[in-house]
Amino acid sequence: MITEKDLDVLYYITPIKYRTMLDGDFDSNAQENLEKEEKLEELLYKSSLNELIATIIKVFKKKYANPMPVWSSIVEYERNTKKENSKREDIKNLKFDFKYGVKKIFGGDTEYLDNLFLEFTVPFSGLKTIVKNALRGKQFTETTHNGKTVFTIDDSPILKIEITDTTFQMFIDKNSCKSPKKLDNL
Template sequence: MITDKDLEILYYITQKKYRGILDGEPDPMSLENMNKEIHLEEVLLKSSLNDLITTIVKVFKNKYANPLPIWTGIVDYEIKTKKENSKRKDIKEIQSEFKGGVETDFGGNTEYLDNLFMEFQTPSQVFKDIVKNNLQGKTFTENEQNNKTTFVISNSSISKIEVTPSTFHLFINKSSFIDYGQ
């Protein structure tokens, strides 16, 4: 099971004085943070699919989380072909789209996670309930059409989630981006 303690690393903001090579000092938390990220990647890889979906909704529901430890935990990326493959056997296809156009704390442009799509090996009717249960506390609408349920969320870094028995598609509000200094 994935704990809140496992997820704390997704909200760690690197102090500005340690970003890049500004004064030559590394962030004193860098080794500890790297170990926490590796631990989270291992937990995400071994967790149940239900726990993975729960975690993704949970970490983005209230504010934008640093998506990189999640991405590196479940995605095997081929640099030459720019193809993403799932590290998990229960995910048939995975695609994450990072888009530019958000500003870093230093005024430069960077990318944010715009959306994440997963297609599962085995369909299940529980994915819709997992999303709905984990959106509790937020205002959202739910619309079902042709076996696809769309949740539109207010006041969240998640703009909407589309779920079917075999797919999960998360969309992020661009304006919710937080520069974690990674």
């Protein structure tokens, strides 16, 4: 079972004093955070499909999180072809769509997770219930048309979630990925 404590590492922001490595100090939390990320990756990889989907939604529903441990837990990446393959037998196809466009503290354009797509190997009849339960505490609208259900979420980094009986796609609000204003002035 994946707990809220297991997910805390996804929201860790390295303090500014550790972000320049030329003459800077080493973040004392770095090794501990790496171990927590590896543990979370293992938990996500071994989790049921129900728990995986629910956790992905919970991770992003309140604030933008570091998506890399989620990506690493289920994606086998072929560097030469830049192809993503699923590590899991219950996911046939997947795509984590990272895009540039978020300015960070030291300038520069960095990537954020724009959307992720999962296609299941078999139809997943309980997906709508899982999405609704994971979105508890958020206001959302639900519409269904031609076998596709769309959840549009208010006041969340998740703009919308689209599901069918064999697919799950989550779209992220780019503005939720930006640095807090108090850090931009440093």
